[in-house]
Amino acid sequence: MSMMAMADGGDLTPSFRNFAPTPPMGWNSWDCYYCSVKEKNVVANAEYMRDNLLKYGWEYVVVDIRWYTDDTGSAYSSNNYTMDKYGRYMPNVGRFPSAADGNGFKALADSIHNMGLKFGIHIMRGVPKKAVSNKCPIYGSNYKCNQIYKTDSLCTWLGDNYSIDCTKPGAQDYYNSIINMYAEWGVDFIKVDDLSRPYHDGEIWLIRNAIDQCGRDIVFSMSPGATPLGKYESCQNNANMWRMMDDFWDNWSDLLVEFTLCSNWNQYRRPGNYPDCDMLPLGQICITGSPRWTRFTENEQQTMMSLWSIFKSPLMFGGDLTYNDDWTLNLITNEDAININQNSENNRELQNDGTTVVWAADEPESDVKYAALFNLGNSSNWIRSNEALYSTETISLLSTGYSADVEVDIPQGSKVLALVVDDAGDGYSYDHGDWVNPTVVLADGSEVLLTKSDVISQNTSGSYYKYVNFNKNITSTGKMKINGVAYDNGFSAHANAMVLFALPENAVKFKGKCGIDDTGRTQSGSTSTIKFMVFNTDPTTRTVCNPAHAVANSQLVSRTFQSEGVWLEADITGAKKLYLVVTNAGDNFNYDHADWINPTLIDAEGNETKLTSIAYTSSVTDWYNISNYGKNVDGGTLNVNGTEYEDGIGTNSNSVIEYDLPGEYVTFRTFCGYDYAMKNAANGVTMEFLVYTVDPATSDSAVVALDLTQLGYDSLMECEVYDIWEKQTVGRFVGNGYQPSIVSHGCKLLKVTPIGIVDGIDAVNIEGKDDIISNSSEYSSKLPNAIYNINGQRVSDEEYKAGHDGVFIINENGKSKKVIRK
Numbered sequence: 001m002s003m004m005a006m007a008d009g010g011d012l013t014p015s016f017r018n019f020a021p022t023p024p025m026g027w028n029s030w031d032c033y034y035c036s037v038k039e040k041n042v043v044a045n046a047e048y049m050r051d052n053l054l055k056y057g058w059e060y061v062v063v064d065i066r067w068y069t070d071d072t073g074s075a076y077s078s079n080n081y082t083m084d085k086y087g088r089y090m091p092n093v094g095r096f097p098s099a100a101d102g103n104g105f106k107a108l109a110d111s112i113h114n115m116g117l118k119f120g121i122h123i124m125r126g127v128p129k130k131a132v133s134n135k136c137p138i139y140g141s142n143y144k145c146n147q148i149y150k151t152d153s154l155c156t157w158l159g160d161n162y163s164i165d166c167t168k169p170g171a172q173d174y175y176n177s178i179i180n181m182y183a184e185w186g187v188d189f190i191k192v193d194d195l196s197r198p199y200h201d202g203e204i205w206l207i208r209n210a211i212d213q214c215g216r217d218i219v220f221s222m223s224p225g226a227t228p229l230g231k232y233e234s235c236q237n238n239a240n241m242w243r244m245m246d247d248f249w250d251n252w253s254d255l256l257v258e259f260t261l262c263s264n265w266n267q268y269r270r271p272g273n274y275p276d277c278d279m280l281p282l283g284q285i286c287i288t289g290s291p292r293w294t295r296f297t298e299n300e301q302q303t304m305m306s307l308w309s310i311f312k313s314p315l316m317f318g319g320d321l322t323y324n325d326d327w328t329l330n331l332i333t334n335e336d337a338i339n340i341n342q343n344s345e346n347n348r349e350l351q352n353d354g355t356t357v358v359w360a361a362d363e364p365e366s367d368v369k370y371a372a373l374f375n376l377g378n379s380s381n382w383i384r385s386n387e388a389l390y391s392t393e394t395i396s397l398l399s400t401g402y403s404a405d406v407e408v409d410i411p412q413g414s415k416v417l418a419l420v421v422d423d424a425g426d427g428y429s430y431d432h433g434d435w436v437n438p439t440v441v442l443a444d445g446s447e448v449l450l451t452k453s454d455v456i457s458q459n460t461s462g463s464y465y466k467y468v469n470f471n472k473n474i475t476s477t478g479k480m481k482i483n484g485v486a487y488d489n490g491f492s493a494h495a496n497a498m499v500l501f502a503l504p505e506n507a508v509k510f511k512g513k514c515g516i517d518d519t520g521r522t523q524s525g526s527t528s529t530i531k532f533m534v535f536n537t538d539p540t541t542r543t544v545c546n547p548a549h550a551v552a553n554s555q556l557v558s559r560t561f562q563s564e565g566v567w568l569e570a571d572i573t574g575a576k577k578l579y580l581v582v583t584n585a586g587d588n589f590n591y592d593h594a595d596w597i598n599p600t601l602i603d604a605e606g607n608e609t610k611l612t613s614i615a616y617t618s619s620v621t622d623w624y625n626i627s628n629y630g631k632n633v634d635g636g637t638l639n640v641n642g643t644e645y646e647d648g649i650g651t652n653s654n655s656v657i658e659y660d661l662p663g664e665y666v667t668f669r670t671f672c673g674y675d676y677a678m679k680n681a682a683n684g685v686t687m688e689f690l691v692y693t694v695d696p697a698t699s700d701s702a703v704v705a706l707d708l709t710q711l712g713y714d715s716l717m718e719c720e721v722y723d724i725w726e727k728q729t730v731g732r733f734v735g736n737g738y739q740p741s742i743v744s745h746g747c748k749l750l751k752v753t754p755i756g757i758v759d760g761i762d763a764v765n766i767e768g769k770d771d772i773i774s775n776s777s778e779y780s781s782k783l784p785n786a787i788y789n790i791n792g793q794r795v796s797d798e799e800y801k802a803g804h805d806g807v808f809i810i811n812e813n814g815k816s817k818k819v820i821r822k
Contacts, residue, residue: 014237014272016208016211016212016217016220016240016272017240017270017271017272017273018217018272019217019218019219019240019272020219020240020241020272020274021271021272022057022271022341022342022343023241023274023312023313023314023315023341023342024059024060024189024219024221024240024241024274024314024315024316025057025058025059025060025314025315025316025338025341025342026049026058026059026060026061026062026118026120026189026315026316026317027045027046027049027058027060027061027062027316027317027318027321028062028064028120028191028279028316028317028318029041029042029045029062029063029064030064030065030122030279030318031279031281031285031286031318031319032284032285032286032287032288032318032319032320033064033287033288033320034064034065034071034073034074034286034288034289035064035065035066035069035071035074035075035076036066036071036072036073036074036095036288037063037064037067037095037288038095038096039095039096039097039098039108041320042061042063042108042112043108043111044320044321044322045061045320045321045322046061046111046112046115046117047115048321048322048324049061049115049117049321050115050116050117052321052324052329052333053321053332053333054115054116054117056332056333056335056338057338057342058315058317058332059116059117059118060117060118060119060120060188060189060219060316061112061117061118061119061120062119062120062121062122062189062191062316063105063120063121063122064122064191065122065124065193066078066160067089067091067092067095067096067121067122068081068082068083068089068090068091068092069081069082069092070092070094070095072288073288073289074286074288074289076158080092081128081130081160083128083130083131083136084102085136085137086136086137086138086139086177087127087128087130087131087132087134087136087137087138087145087174088131088139088177088178088181089123089128089178090102090104091104091105091108096108098111104181104184104185105119105121105182105185105186105187106184106185106186109185109186109187110186113186118188118189119185119186119187119188119189120187120188120189120190120191120219121182121187121189121190121191122190122191122192122193123178123190123191123192123193124155124158124160124161124192124193124194125155125161125163125164125192125193125194125195125200125203126149126154126155126161126162126163126164126194126203127145127148127149127161127162127164127174128145128160128161128162129159129160129161129162131145132145132146132149132162133146138170138173138174138177139173139177139181140173140176140177140180141170141173141174141177142170143169143170143173143174144170145174147168147169147170148164148165148168148169148170148171148174149162149163149164149165150162150163150164150165151163153198153200155194156398156399156400156401157194157397157398157399158194163200163203164202164203164206165202166202166203166205166206167202171206172206172209172210175203175206175207175209175210176209176210176213176214178210179207179210179211179213179214179218180210180213180214182214182218183214183215183216183218186216187216187218188216188217188218188219189218189219189221190207190211190218190219190220190221191221191223192207192220192221192222192223193223193224194223194224195207195222195223196222196223196224196225196227196228196231196235196242196243197224197225197226197227197228197243197246197400198228198400199227199228199231199234201234204222204234204238204239205238207220207238208220208237208238208239219240219241220238220239220240220241221239221240221241221242221276221314222235222238222239222241222242222243223242223243224243224245224246224247224398225242225243225244225245225246225261225276225278225393226243226244226245226246226261226393227242227243227244227275229264229265232265232268235268235273235275236268236270236273239273240272240273240274241273241274241275241276241314242274242275242276243276243278244258244261244262244264244265244275244276244277244278245257245258245261245277245278245393246393246394246396246398246399247278247394247396247398248277248278248279248281249281249394249424249425249426250281250285250294250295250296250425251295251381251424251425251426252300252381252385252425252745253381253385253391253422253424253425253531254393254394254424254425255296255300255303255304255307256376256385256386256388256391257391257393258277258304258307259307259352259357259374259376261275261277262275262277262307262311262313262349263349263352266311266347266348266349269311269312269347274312274313274314275311275313276313276314277307277308277311277313277314278316279316279317279318280304280305280308280315280316280317280318280319280332281294281296281318281319282294282296282301282317282318282319282328282331282332283317283318283319283320283321283323283324283325283328284319284320284323284324285318285319285320287320294319295425297745298327299743299745299746299747300745301328301331302331302725302746302747302749303374303745303746303747305331305332305334305337305749306337306372306374306725306747306749307359307372307374308341309337309338309340309341309372309749310340310341310344310347310359310360310361310370310372310749311347311359312340312341312342312344312347313341315332315338315341317332334724334725336722336724336749336751337724337725337749340361340370340749343363343364344361344362344363344364344370345361345362345364346360346361346362347359347360347361348360348361350707350710354376354386354387355375355376355377355386355548355549355702356373356374356375356376356377356702356704357372357373357374357376358371358372358373358374358704358706358710359371359372359374360372360710360711362712367753367754368751368752368753368754369711369712369713369751369752370749370750370751370752371706371711371748371749371750371752372747372748372749372750373704373706373740373742373747373748373750374704374742374746374747375700375701375702375704375742375743375744375745375746375747376745377546377548377549377700377702377744377745378541378546378548378700378744378745381422381425381496381541382422382462382496382540382541383420383422383496383498383533383539383540383541384539384540384541384546384547384548385422385533385539386548387535387537387539387548388420388533388534388535388539389408389409389410389411389510389534389535389536390406390408390533390534391531391532391533391534392404392406392514392530392531392532392533393531394424394529394530394531395514395515395516395529395530395531395532396424396516396528396529396530397516397521397526397527397528401482401483401515402482402483402515402516402521402528403482403483403513403514403515403516404513404514404515404532405511405512405513406510406511406512406513406514406532406534407509407510407511408509408510408511408534409508409509410440410503410507410508410509410510410536411536412508414503414507414536415502415503415536415555415562416456416500416501416502416503416536416537416538416555416556417440417450417500417501417503417507417510417534417535417536418498418499418500418501418533418534418535418536418537418538418539419435419438419491419498419499419501419512419532419533419534420496420497420498420531420532420533420534420535420539421433421435421493421494421495421496421497421498421530421532422495422496422530422531422532422533423495423496423529423530423531424495424529424530424531426527426529428462428463428464428494428495428496429526429527429528430520430521430523430525430526430527430528431464431494431495431516431520431528431529431530432473432474432475432492432494432516432517432519432520432521432528433474433492433493433494433495433497433514433515433516433517433530433532434473434480434481434482434487434490434491434492434513434514434515434516434517435490435491435492435493435499435512435513435514435532436480436482436487436489436490436512436513436514436515437449437487437489437490437512437513438450438489438490438491438501438510438512439510439511439512440503440504440507440509440510441507441508441509441510441511442504442505442506442507442508443506443507443508444506448504448507449489450501451470451489452470452491454501454502455499455500455501455502456500456501456502456556456558456560456561457499457500457538457556457558457561457585457586457686458497458498458499458500459497459498459500459540459586460493460494460496460497460498462495462496462497463493463494463495463496463497464494465493465494467493468491468492468493468497468499469491469492469493470490470491471488471489471490471491472492473492473517473518473519474492474493474494474517474519474520475519477519480492480517481517481518481519482513482515482516482517482518483515483518484518487513490512490513492517495530498538498539498540500538500556502561503536510534514532515532516528516530537553537555538555538556538585538586538688540586541586542583542586542654542688543583543654544581544583544654544656544696544697545581545583545656545690545692545696545697546696546700547583547688547690549692549694549696549700549702550581550690550691550692550696551570551571551572551691551692551693552568552569552570552668552689552690552691553568553688553689553690553691554566554568554672554688554689554690555688556585556686556687556688557585557594557672557673557674557686557687557688557689558585558674558685558686558687559674559678559679559685562673563641563673563674564640564641564673565597565640565641565671565672565673566671566672566673566689567669567670567671568668568669568670568671568672568689568691569667569668569669570667570668570669570691570693571666571667572601572661572665572666572667572668572691572693573665573666574664575661575665575693576660576661576693577658577659577660577661577693577694577695578601578611578658578659578661578668578691578692578693579656579657579658579659579691579692579693579694579695579696580596580599580649580655580656580657580659580689580690580691581654581655581656581657581689581690581691581692581696582594582651582652582653582654582655582687582688582689582690583653583654583687583688583690584622584653584654584686584687585653585686585687585688586686587684587686588684589622589623589652589653589654589684590681590682590683590684590685591678591681591682591683591684591685592623592652592653592674592678592684592685592686592687593632593633593634593650593651593652593674593675593677593678593685594633594650594651594652594653594655594672594673594674594675594687594689595632595638595639595640595645595648595649595650595651595672595673595674595675596611596648596649596651596670596671596672596689597638597640597645597647597648597670597671597672597673598610598645598647598648598669598670598671599611599612599647599648599649599668599669599670600668600669600670601661601663601665601667601668602665602666602667602668602669603663603664603665603666604664604666609663609665610647611649611659611668611670612629612630612647612648612649614659614661614662616657616658616659617658617659617660618656618657618658619651619655619656619657619658620655620656621633621651621652621653621654621655621656622652622653622654622655623652624652627649627650627651627655627657628649628650628651629648629649630646630647630648631650632650632675632677633650633651633652633675634650634677636675636677638650638675639675639676639677640671640672640673640674640675640676641673641676642676650675653687656696656697658695668691670691672689674687700743700744701741701742701743701744702741702742702744703739703740703741703742704739704740704742704748705736705738705739706721706733706736706738706739706740706748706750706752707735707736708733708734708735708736708738708752709735709736711752713752713754714757715734715735716734716757716758717734717754717755717756717757717758718732718733718734718754718755718756718757718758719732719733719734719752719753719754719755720732720752720753720755721733721738721750721751721752722750722751722752722753723748723749723750724749724750724751725747725748725749732755734758
């Protein structure tokens with residue numbers, strides 16, 4: 001079989017890309033059975049796929065790791081390897097009875113093929129250590145296994161194999177021998193592990209050559225992630241799919257990381273080459289271990305499926321299919337979502353501000369477009385992980401070096417830096433985390449080591465150990481130590497923990513090292529899994545609001561940080577409501593006496609109105625339940641940092657003061673700080689000041705506008721929008737008239753069909769119903785119906801009356817302009 005074929009335009013392209021012209025779809029045994037899946041489990045899932053999923057495109061049935069041992073649990077516990085005389089692993093007959101008498105997987109593969117499905121297996125990179133020690137001959141060659149191995153670059157998390165030295169005679173012969181055997185069995189898919197992190201160019205090349213010569217179309221999947229982005233050309237030239245991250249599990253922080261990875265890798269996908277988001281941990285998982293249903297909520301499951309679909313990731317179901325409920329079956333058989341995954345093109349990210357994300361794709365040879373709208377706001381955990389400047393993938397006992405090197409830019413104007421040790425969503429057992437040599441780089445290139453003296457706050461309420469140790473491990477038994485290397489500088493903490501540092505002026509970059517301390521990793525039964533994150537805000541959640549949605553945020557105010565007070569200025573253009581919020585900064589409301597000083601509303605002409613001239617609509621606090629005008633919460637004089645003020649509001653955290661604004665204002669400005677009467681309080685005096693224009697209790701929902709012009713439509717093209725998950729049409733819209741409110745962690749997956757350029761329609765309301773007006777003389781007869789322009793904004797009487805037959809006014813981005821009706 002030739003590796004190269006002529007592509008369109010005469011370019012040479014690897015023919016293996018034709019093995020997977022669309023992203024592979026199937027089932028993999030890992031998420032439910034780990035290393036101990038049995039033949040009966042594989043057959044049961046294959047039969048379910050045949051009966052329920054095959055007609056939708058699901059076809060691969062993949063047996064994951066260590067099918068050659070008699071493992072019975074979730075750990076790699078057995079050294080009882082099944083191997084032929086040529087040093088090639090064979091299926092364990094106790095788990096796979098049809099493999100008896102040296103038949104390998106042929107009978108199982110034949111059975112699966114007879115169902116109309118395809119069969120796949122997992123293998124580890126390298127040659128079995130047992131084959132080396134036994135000096136097994138390499139099938140089809142004059143060489144032996146002990147002549148091709150090397151002991152460097154060994155897998156750090158599984159000790160079955162040695163590396164193969166690709167420069168040694170016989171190296172290619174060994175890979176040829178195993179791939180040829182798999183081809184004889186009828187294998188259609190091979191997932192090769194410990195191959196792409198770190199990236200093993202030599203063995204990848206050997207495997208590619210072996211598949212090309214075997215005479216069978218075998219899809220090649222590289223694992224695990226994170227595959228280095230700089231290796232994209234090698235990935236495209238050798239593999240059909242490659243992992244972007246380490247094992248993906250059912251926690252929100254993992255799903256957040258996928259959005260960044262999809263954005264980074266999107267440009268390198270092509271037919272036959274797919275960056276891989278990893279398996280879908282849906283339905284019943286962890287059956288061998290602690291059986292459970294997926295932790296993802298229904299909203300999060302739809303978010304995951306929408307991203308995987310519009311990014312065109314391979315779809316590999318991780319749960320045991322036979323347990324599926326109707327919800328799960330409907331989710332994975334949605335024909336529109338599958339069509340996007342399999343057939344769409346020009347897939348692209350249009351918007352990502354860290355909270356709202358928009359992706360788009362095109363239907364080939366059609367004017368139909370697709371869009372996915374996401375709200376990543378808030379967190380199901382103890383922190384708002386979507387706001388992280390940087391997050392590791394889950395670092396576990398399977399991770400190389402049990403650590404990561406971190407380097408991240410710090411946004412201009414940042415006041416604080418938070419370093420987090422998070423349990424990765426699976427509980428904090430043995431999660432001893434170290435931040436080593438945490439260093440801030442200044443604009444002039446100088447470096448500042450962050451130390452205990454820079455700490456302004458810390459949160460260890462969710463930790464097993466309720467403290468942080470500086471310059472020693474969390475058990476206080478010695479230095480911090482990661483993978484046997486000791487470190488003098490930094491801090492240790494047990495998940496979940498956050499340390500907040502004051503940043504020096506002109507900080508531009510943070511760098512350091514993070515990892516699992518040996519005190520946790522080496523304990524008997526350790527299951528350490530940690531995510532390390534960096535923020536330029538305090539990311540811990542608040543009971544009264546989500547700070548991410550505030551239009552102004554003071555950050556921490558305390559007796560040791562920003563004690564002089566903080567000026568806040570917020571854009572409140574178009575706001576009908578104003579909310580002044582004081583939080584307890586994550587601890588409690590003890591002595592959190594807060595003052596809003598000279599709070600002022602400013603209109604478009606610069607006219608100022610004292611907020612205290614307006615009665616508040618409501619005021620709720622955790623102490624006294626009242627907010628005072630012109631006085632502190634105790635009834636005394638307003639005083640911030642020793643300066644007394646007459647105009648202002650005294651309150652106490654947690655506090656929410658609500659206003660109905662009586663006019664049109666564009667700016668809110670205020671000074672704020674803790675009341676100076678608390679300068680010698682026994683404890684507490686920690687707070688944050690935040691400003692909202694929507695109810696802070698409901699601010700986690702976000703409006704995510706679908707701008708049809710970004711999809712490629714004319715600004716006057718009317719389009720029908722169909723909700724793929726709800727399976728219903730939501731209306732017809734023009735421009736960015738469709739602006740759904742999406743719950744936190746939720747999404748909309750949409751099919752957009754153009755109807756035509758508006759003619760005789762000079763207003764489309766936000767419900768998507770046409771308001772037909774053929775000329776301005778019909779204006780009066782149409783009232784009081786709501787009239788909206790193509791941006792979904794209400795058209796004023798004056799603006800409408802300015803139009804006449806054949807010409808109407810559209811307010812685009814706040815500017816009126818005449819548009820000739822087409």
